Amino acid sequence: MASRRHVIADDLRAQISTGRIKAGERLPSETQLAARYTVSTPTLRSALALLQAEGLVEKVHGKGNFVRRPVQRITYRGGSPTPPTPALQSSIRVTRIRARGHLCTLLRVPVGTPLTEFHCLSHDGTSPYGLARVYIPRDLAPAVTPDESPWPAKEATPLAEIEETLCARLPTALEAATLRISPTLAVLAITRVATDTAGRVVEAAVLAIPGDRAEAIFTTHHTADDRRTEG
Amino acid sequence: MASRRHVIADDLRAQISTGRIKAGERLPSETQLAARYTVSTPTLRSALALLQAEGLVEKVHGKGNFVRRPVQRITYRGGSPTPPTPALQSSIRVTRIRARGHLCTLLRVPVGTPLTEFHCLSHDGTSPYGLARVYIPRDLAPAVTPDESPWPAKEATPLAEIEETLCARLPTALEAATLRISPTLAVLAITRVATDTAGRVVEAAVLAIPGDRAEAIFTTHHTADDRRTEG
DNA sequence: CAGTGGTCTAGACCACGCG
DNA sequence: GCGTGGTCTAGACCACTGT
Known part of the structure; x- marks a missing residue:
């Protein structure tokens, strides 16, 4: 039942959570750990793989295994047309592309429609933690440049609905x-599609946030007359 | 760049998607596959591990590797107090427990508060695909038995708000x-907390849906006066 | 260059499912 | 009992990171 790798992973996990191995620190090399636990290196590596999958340990090729700093949890608030993490450092790259494939479906536009793509990577200090790709039909976001506000104002087109689809992958x-x-x-993964009152899609965003540090919160208010709209 | 396991996984994936290996079918044994691709068994197994993680292949100890049937996608609709998949076979187990630990925080009740727990496993034919644990303070769900409607009527306490927290884990x-x-x-993973107009938590639910077949959709309607009702 | 992780091999033995 | 997958070993060689 308890395979060696789980025993080793449990032991290392305990050492990390009790602070015997501190955040940011490097673990002993895989060879050393394998010797300490008297297992072969593949077995030890499979133990580390468990901790990796939990997001507790980060491997860096040629350097070693490092205990990840307890990242502050990223909270994505649903139902908002604004970027998910407004007060965050982020590097944004703006590209002009043309709609094709899946984007046509998302934005409900024909192939070849001019789009503006915002490729946005949010940072917390040195570690990246959010990846967003926002697509806006260019006729709705006339002259957006990196110097301007990267998130185009949408007051011009009154927002009617935002649909957010989430999945774990x-x-x-x-x-x-x-x-x-x-x-x-x-x-x-969050796919957000915003439509205006005319039924046009004014923005489609595809976000990816690491599962170990992200959560999305949706709040639904129900009025007294029990108007059960939605879904 | 392209490690052997990825080459093998890509090849098998192609064979599955093109239908050369049909859904539900058993793959050749790992020994046979290893011989065919002229790799060692651990290498072949690591290739299969990739397909497993994608949910494409299911391993059954002592029997073999099987191509998973393309499951119909489960759609969870946010903002609703009703069970996520109403028209579904599900086995429900009702237990009477007392609040402790995390449940106290969720339901905002002191330790030891009597609760009713609904342990609900949704099925699609033979394959399970949704796991829900619903907790309701017993004083709000006076006499719920398995014979009655498993989902207690909530008309008695007008619903005010539903908060849903999602994460991938x-x-x-x-x-x-x-x-x-x-x-x-x-x-x-979806944690749903419903509160009534008095601010009491009337229901807390913890759902877990396999990432490869689940998606959650939240729709937010924006009225002209930009009042953020739900969806 | 030395040290680290990344990948792979060719076996071994154990645990499970089925006849 | 036999075939299956589950786990593990004791190496080998390659690729990346630092000095």
Whole structure:
């Protein structure tokens, strides 16, 4: 029942949580740990893989295994048209692209429609923790440049509805690399589509947040007359 | 860049998606596959582990590796006090427990408060796919028995607000076993807390849905005066 | 360069499912 | 009992990071 790797993982987890191995610190090398626990290196590595999947340990090739700092939890608040984490450092890259494939479905536009893409990576100090790709039809966001407010004002088109679809999935190779997480650590993926009163999609956003530090909160108010709209 | 396991996984994935290996079918044994791809068994197993994590293949000890049937996607609709998947077979177990630990925080009740627990496992035919644990203070759900409607009527206490918190995490050992998913496949975890107009928590639910087949949708309607009702 | 993790091998033995 | 997957070993060699 209790395989060696679980015993080792439990022991290391305990050492981390009790502070015997502090956050940010490097673990002994895999060879040393394997010797200490008298197991082969593949076995020890599989134990570390468990801690990786939990987001507790980060492996850095050529350097070692490091205890991850207890990251502050990222809270995504649903129902808001504004960026998920407004008061955050983030590097934004703006590109002009044309709609194709899945984006056409999301934005309900024909293939080739000019779009503005915001590729946004949120940081907390050195560690990245949020990846957002926002797509806006260019005719609705006329002249957005990196110098201006990166999040285009939407007052011009009154917002009618925001639909957010969430799922848990493994990160793509690109997402794992960008967010510096293990490819085995699931991300919380949020697809947000905002439509205006005319039924046009004014914004589609695809967000990926590491599962170990993200949570999304949705609050639904029910009025006294029990108007059960929604779904 | 392209490690052997990825090449093998890509090949098997292609064979599955093109239908050369059909859903429900058993793959050749790991020994056979290892021979076919001229790799060692651990390498082949690590390739299968990738497909497992994607939810494409299910391993059954002593029997073999099976291609999972393309499960219909489970859609959880946010903002509703009713069970997430109403028209579904589900086995419900009702227990009377007393609040402790995390439940006290969730339900905002002191330790020892009598609760009714609904342990609910939703099925689609033979395969389980949703695990829900619903907790209700017993004084608010006076006489609920398995024979009655399992979901207590809430008309007595007008609902004011529902807060749903979502995160992506690995399943607990119990969840993985109950849902028959690999422990490496993330679940979408939803914690739903419903409060009535008096501010009391009338229901707290903890749901776990396999990440490969679940998505949660939240719709937010914005009225002209930008009043943030729910959805 | 030395030290680290990344990948892979060719076996071994154990645990499970089924006839 | 036999075939299956589950776990583990004791190495090997490659790739990356620092000095």
